[in-house]
Amino acid sequence: MLNLSAYYQPDSxxxxxxxxxxxxxxxRPLAGGTDLVPALAKGETHLDGLVDLCxxxxxxxxxxxxxxxxxxxxxxxxxxENSPLLQPASLLxxxxxxxxxxxxxxxxxxxxxIANASPAADTVTALVALKALATLESAAGSRxxxxxxxxxxxxxxxxxxxxxxxxxxFQVPPQGSSxxxxxxxxxxxxxxxxxxxxxIITVEAGRISRARVALGAVGPNPSRRPALExxxxxxxxxxxxxxxxxxxxxxxxxxxxxxxxxxxxxxxAVKGIARELLHRLFxxxxxxxx
Amino acid sequence: xxxFQLEMKVNGEAxxxxxxxxxxxxxxxxxxxxxxxxxxxxGEGECGACSVIIDGELVDSCLVLAPQAHNREIITIExxxxxxxxxxxxxxxxxxxxxxxxxxxxxxxxxxxxxxxxNPKPGRQDIARGxxxxxxxxxxxxxxxxxxxxAAAGLQQKEGEAGV
Numbered sequence: 001m002l003n004l005s006a007y008y009q010p011d012s013x014x015x016x017x018x019x020x021x022x023x024x025x026x027x028r029p030l031a032g033g034t035d036l037v038p039a040l041a042k043g044e045t046h047l048d049g050l051v052d053l054c055x056x057x058x059x060x061x062x063x064x065x066x067x068x069x070x071x072x073x074x075x076x077x078x079x080x081e082n083s084p085l086l087q088p089a090s091l092l093x094x095x096x097x098x099x100x101x102x103x104x105x106x107x108x109x110x111x112x113x114i115a116n117a118s119p120a121a122d123t124v125t126a127l128v129a130l131k132a133l134a135t136l137e138s139a140a141g142s143r144x145x146x147x148x149x150x151x152x153x154x155x156x157x158x159x160x161x162x163x164x165x166x167x168x169x170f171q172v173p174p175q176g177s178s179x180x181x182x183x184x185x186x187x188x189x190x191x192x193x194x195x196x197x198x199x200i201i202t203v204e205a206g207r208i209s210r211a212r213v214a215l216g217a218v219g220p221n222p223s224r225r226p227a228l229e230x231x232x233x234x235x236x237x238x239x240x241x242x243x244x245x246x247x248x249x250x251x252x253x254x255x256x257x258x259x260x261x262x263x264x265x266x267x268x269a270v271k272g273i274a275r276e277l278l279h280r281l282f283x284x285x286x287x288x289x290x
Numbered sequence: 291x292x293x294f295q296l297e298m299k300v301n302g303e304a305x306x307x308x309x310x311x312x313x314x315x316x317x318x319x320x321x322x323x324x325x326x327x328x329x330x331x332x333g334e335g336e337c338g339a340c341s342v343i344i345d346g347e348l349v350d351s352c353l354v355l356a357p358q359a360h361n362r363e364i365i366t367i368e369x370x371x372x373x374x375x376x377x378x379x380x381x382x383x384x385x386x387x388x389x390x391x392x393x394x395x396x397x398x399x400x401x402x403x404x405x406x407x408x409n410p411k412p413g414r415q416d417i418a419r420g421x422x423x424x425x426x427x428x429x430x431x432x433x434x435x436x437x438x439x440x441a442a443a444g445l446q447q448k449e450g451e452a453g454v
Contacts, residue, residue: 001314005291007311009360032353034353037314041352054358078347101423102348102405103341103348103350104350104353104423106344106347106348106349107349
């Protein structure tokens with residue numbers, strides 16, 4: 001049992017925000033709970049009380065208006081994995097499908113994945129590649145922050161006390177884009193990513209006109225790697241380009257990790273996942289928009 | 291702290307119990323409702339022994355705070371056999387010898403139940419993915435996968451007969 005001194009289950013976002021504000025930082029929001037509930041049950045995390053967000057309709061749903069996709073923060077990995085609206089952003093669907101196990105995907109949420117700020121958060125790597133924005137609501141108002149700027153270290157975010165992630169917004173990749181996500185874990189199910197990679201490429205007139213590359217579990221938080229994007233831009237999709245890319249990826253990972261003990265493993269591993277993903281995007285079943 | 295009046299449907303029956311909101315769904319099922327078919331293994335979502343079905347989806351009941359199940363529909367292993375008859379999956383697990391110590395079995399069967407509800411003709415890979423959140427330390431997985439295949443074939447046959 002969790003040792004809680006207060007528990008609230010509000011029906012509206014306004015009510016949740018009022019509770020969080022009036023508690024003066026004593027209460028913490030609860031999303032799916034797949035990380036927080038066991039940490040509290042085992043006594044690894046202590047807090048005074050919870051504002052459970054699970055009954056708040058404004059935090060749910062996935063929708064598209066013109067080229068903008070909106071994902072309510074309490075959307076589960078299963079909702080994302082199965083959403084037909086997210087077909088043009090297959091990297092995010094693939095990232096959601098790679099999380100945990102069927103059980104975790106039923107319960108865990110994308111908002112929780114961001115707020116938890118794990119270096120290995122699978123959907124965050126995809127969101128960073130998509131340049132997604134998170135809308136943060138508090139009793140005082142609303143602000144919009146790129147997901148990449150919200151995260152500032154292992155388990156650390158710039159979410160202020162009293163704020164809740166309401167939704168995630170991003171633009172659908174342009175016509176001619178294809179995207180994918182790949183993860184390296186110690187085993188297939190339930191593995192915390194040892195490394196993950198999300199790539200979006202846009203092809204115009206036979207050449208890659210735009211590229212986004214994000215790497216996870218290499219630094220404290222998933223991040224875009226502009227040096228790797230530059231390797232792809234302006235080039236034709238070819239086997240030699242994959243070879244050039246993986247050499248650059250090995251160098252990038254070496255630089256990011258410096259003298260950390262994992263460097264010798266990860267600089268080799270990135271070559272394998274990069275080759276597999278690019279091969280899929282260039283020649284394989286990687287889904288093409290438009 | 292105030293008790294939470296937890297209302298949910300468990301195995302088809304409406305339940306309304308006052309609970310400490312710090313309890314996990316697993317604790318309520320086992321210790322309040324005495325449905326001890328749901329097991330606790332690791333307590334952190336790695337082993338799947340505590341799996342139950344909530345609104346048609348498989349979840350680890352050790353990761354769900356009891357009030358999160360408020361107004362939702364729960365199926366536990368006790369709820370899948372009707373009128374004293376074993377569910378097709380339960381029979382298939384017996385037939386395939388897919389049970390040894392039995393601790394993982396309720397979770398395995400519920401995982402397979404959700405899988406077959408969404409994909410009545412799963413391939414071996416689909417089955418492996420469907421039970422990927424459930425660990426077995428005795429039989430290994432070959433017989434369990436076989437059991438799910440048997441159940442899928444059995445359900446297809448039943449459906450065919452019903453259609454005639």
